[in-house]
């Protein structure tokens with residue numbers, strides 16, 4: 001993983017269920033076990049202008065990858081790029097929901113979701129383009145995923161696709177930008 005500092009954290013001890021952690025000596029489930037990373041990167045206007053963050057996202061991508069809010073930075077993966085902004089380098093310049101629900105896409109092995117994080121950021125940095133209901137997009141994504149596909153979501157929370165859509169969390173990263181900035185969170189999930 002190159003320069004990326006990896007902190008592999010086991011919350012509790014092995015209990016026979018890969019996705020459940022238990023405090024040693026007790027039967028209380030305290031959370032789920034997964035890979036955990038902590039990175040520090042100065043903030044940039046475009047997420048993947050932060051080299052360590054770009055590298056860790058690339059490291060979790062497998063096979064054909066849909067980069068749904070692709071922005072400006074080309075990834076070192078086999079990607080299909082979409083961005084609503086016609087000035088961004090992309091294969092499609094469509095609204096994310098329109099694209100994923102079009103029925104014209106192949107099935108993907110990975111999907112990167114790096115939408116504008118909130119309306120304020122969308123207004124300030126992306127000419128007012130905002131994705132609307134992110135939930136609507138998430139609901140369609142399982143239909144364009146191969147079994148075992150990974151979805152990598154960046155933002156200010158680790159909700160991701162969740163169990164309710166048939167996904168299991170396998171990794172989380174916290175990206176600290178120092179100064180007066182919110183951390184960025186990355187969650188990686190696998191379709192069960």
Ligand SMILES: C[S@@+](CC[C@H](N)C(=O)[O-])C[C@H]1O[C@@H](n2cnc3c(N)ncnc32)[C@H](O)[C@@H]1O
Pocket residue numbers: 046047048049068069070071072073082083084085088094095096097114115116117126129130131132
């Ligand atoms: C957080 S940036 C992604 C940056 C990208 N990961 C990079 O590092 O270059 C969000 C991107 O989503 C695009 N976007 C905003 N609304 C969109 C929509 N409804 N559908 C598709 N793309 C959208 C913006 O133009 C912007 O480039």
